[in-house]
Amino acid sequence: MEEPISSDNPYSSDPVLPSLIKRLFPRSIRQEIEDDLTRLGNVLVDEIRPLSPLVHPASLVQYDQWGRRVDALHTSEGWRELEKFAIKEGYVAIAYERKYREFSRIHMFAKTMVMTGDCHVLMCPMGMTDGATRILELCGTDLMKQQVLPKLMSRDPSSAYLSGQWMTERPGGSDLSRTETFAVPANRVESDLGTPYILEGFKWFSSAAEGNMTMALARTGELSQGARGLSLFLVPLRLPPYSSPLSNGVQMHRLKNKVGTHGVPTAELSLNSTRGWLIGPVNQGIKTIAPVLNITRIHSAIHLVGSLQRCVAIARSYATVRSVNGGTTLLRDVPLHMASIAEASLLYRALVHVTFGAIELLGKSEVGAASADEEARLRLLTPTIKAYASQKACPAMEEMMGALGGLGYMEEVGIGRRVRCMRTLSYHSSSSCRFRLIRDSMVERIWEGTVNILSLDLIRATKEQKTVDSFWAKSLITNAAPQFSGRALSTLRGALEKSRLLNYFASIACALYLLEHAQWSAGNHEPTRDIDAEAFRRWVEEGDLQMNEQAIAVAMKDGGLRVNLNLEMVYGPEPPFSSRL
Structure with missing residues (x-):
């Protein structure tokens, strides 16, 4: 019989988010935010996670018994309960009530990320509702603002609009x-x-x-x-x-x-x-619709980051109960096994920091507190975080599925094999939740713009040199504390000179936000300061930055010839059209 895994609070047990919340929020409101996120985590484990088996695909009845066209859409009980839960939690409302002004966006997306692993892509309708709310706030008629906007912002499931x-x-x-x-x-x-x-x-x-x-x-x-x-x-x-x-x-x-x-x-x-x-x-x-796309692209990135958070959490927990070598060794004590989880954890950490970097700027922008440079930086980051997360998160989730061995691949009872939860001694679809998360996350390569579309968006944004100059990288590097002045900082400084390709720009942005957090952590003598510094070093010296250096060198070599060879590699030596440029 398998040992039950623990089902820890997805906020308070996370190794990244609580530290980031501490840095981003002023002391005067931080405790309220931390208390709310801790409470939410407990609700997710005790009340929402058991709803997973009740979420099923919707059904459509086009005609009634008299042959009349009715187009009645029926959603599952679990889905409806999740929507009610999200509305009550203020999934959309928090950002527009603006109780914490520019910090309201961070609060809202922190809750969104924590909820993602258990809420079956609820960010899709809620994210679009969020975007619609912003459109009406900015461009709606007076009657739209009087009659529709309050419904979109409502916390009452009986009257809220989606x-x-x-x-x-x-x-x-x-x-x-x-x-x-x-x-x-x-x-x-x-x-x-x-x-x-x-x-x-x-x-x-x-x-x-x-x-x-x-x-x-x-x-x-x-x-x-x-x-x-x-x-x-x-x-x-x-x-x-x-x-x-x-x-x-x-x-x-x-x-x-x-x-x-x-x-x-x-x-x-x-x-x-x-x-x-x-x-x-x-x-x-x-x-007019651009604010919707900006907001939903950030929702898309958060969905990917939150899904990866859940996958890493399950693999981390499983390693503490699964024994090998005849039951004498736990997986957490197997260095090779932990190395793969640490690699996924590093990616998760980088994506959290860069995504919330964009969210912080969005919050400032919406209340008119962003400088011109910050507005330009938000313009650069929005397509970048969505595209980069969509490429990187799913492979890392697959690695975490593999970290559970055969258990990670099981999918029974519709959504997967159920794993006994230590907290309640009941059954939740934890491992299958991971497999569902992989399937659900794959769509983010397409929703709200494919990677190529977003790459072109970034290129358009970087055509103006002042937009590129708005990126705060040079000042951040110049003012870095002495303990960060080694090889990693030197590599990062050189990378900035060729940073207009999306993946390369994204990995640089991750490095900069990891550096910013590591410096804050060191300056405030945080308990996490050593691992924060190590995360920055690994990301630059061992991670994606180095791989993108090599990819750029390959892409730039004989570019025209390579384009033609790509066509022939796909279609054969005699394609059904001219492959010569």
């Missing part, structure tokens, strides 16, 4: 310039919350299909205008006067059969004379 985000269409995918859904002006009615339009079209990948409303892009200009001819609309679905299961001319054709994220209902939808209200100026939909 919002989707409908952009992806069949012709273009991430290429919004090929959007075919069009919108034409409509006559006003008494219930309108703004300038009314009628939308016609088809949205191919529509997450949060259970929402009350959505933010949708539609074409108000000519197709030849590409993305410059798009406008943004608030489209009501399940809010007055549209209160039936699905209405306002929206038809749900099918739910997507996805590799993961099974709890999230994602649909193919058609808009048929669907009424929507313009948000922001006509033909400036991309600019």
Whole structure:
């Protein structure tokens, strides 16, 4: 019989987050934040983790017994309970109540990260609701702010609104310039919350299909205008006067059969004379929706970091109870085994620090406290953290799955083999949770922009030298304490001169945030100061920075010839088209 693993509080037992919270929050409010996160961790273990077996894929009933089209979406009991829980916890509300001003964003995302491992990609509908809230706060009409905004910010599950985000269409995918859904002006009615339009079209990948409303892009200009001819609309679905299961001319054709994220209902939808209200100026939909993309990209990064946190925690706990060598040695005492967990832990540490670096800047930006340099740094970091985490987190999670041996690969009873929890002596899907987390996390390479799309976004952001100069790296390195003046700092200084490729820039940003935290830790004589310094050294001298140096050298060598050889490697020596540039 297997030894039960411990099910520790995901906040207080974490080796990284409590120290970061201590650094980022002023002493006057820190205790409140720490108490809230500790309480949340206990609730997750005792009340939320047992809900996992109750989360199942949504189902769609398109017709009733009389043959009438109803498009009734049914989500599982577990999913509904998770949504209620998140709303009560202020998943969206905290950021907009701004009880702690710019620190409210850090508080909200710290809770989000701690919740991620047990909440089945709840960040998807909640993240889009977060983005919609910011859009209405910035660009909504007075009536939208009076009637809809309070619902998006509500902590009452019985009245809170969820919002989707409908952009992806069949012709273009991430290429919004090929959007075919069009919108034409409509006559006003008494219930309108703004300038009314009628939308016609088809949205191919529509997450949060259970929402009350959505933010949708539609074409108000000519197709030849590409993305410059798009406008943004608030489209009501399940809010007055549209209160039936699905209405306002929206038809749900099918739910997507996805590799993961099974709890999230994602649909193919058609808009048929669907009424929507313009948000922001006509033909400036991309600019208007940009805050949604920035926020959801950070949610995406946090989902990856939180998933990796859970995986590392399970592997760490398993190593304390699993014995080998005839039962004489625990895995924690096997150096090779612990080396692999330490490698994943280093990546987790780096991703936590760089992601919360961006979150800290977002909080400042939203309350008008960010300097011009900080705004520019946020612009650089937002696509970077999402793309980098999406590439690095899943392989590390797979390593942690391997750290459990055959147990890590088991998936029974729908979601995986259940592991007895020492705290309650009940069964939770801990190991299977890891496997689910891998499947659910894989989507982040695609959602809110593929890695290539985000790389181009970073290149656009670095075209202006002042944006690059805004990165605080040089001053941080110049003012580094004497104990950090060795090889690692010298390597980092040299890397800054060629940092415009996304992965390289991301690994440098991780190093800088690890250095910033290590210096704070040393200066305040924190108990973690030695490991904080070692994390910075390892990251620069042994980690991703060195690998990216080699990758850049390979990519820069005979670039044109390499492009042609890539085509021939994929298609053969005689591709069905000209491979010569």
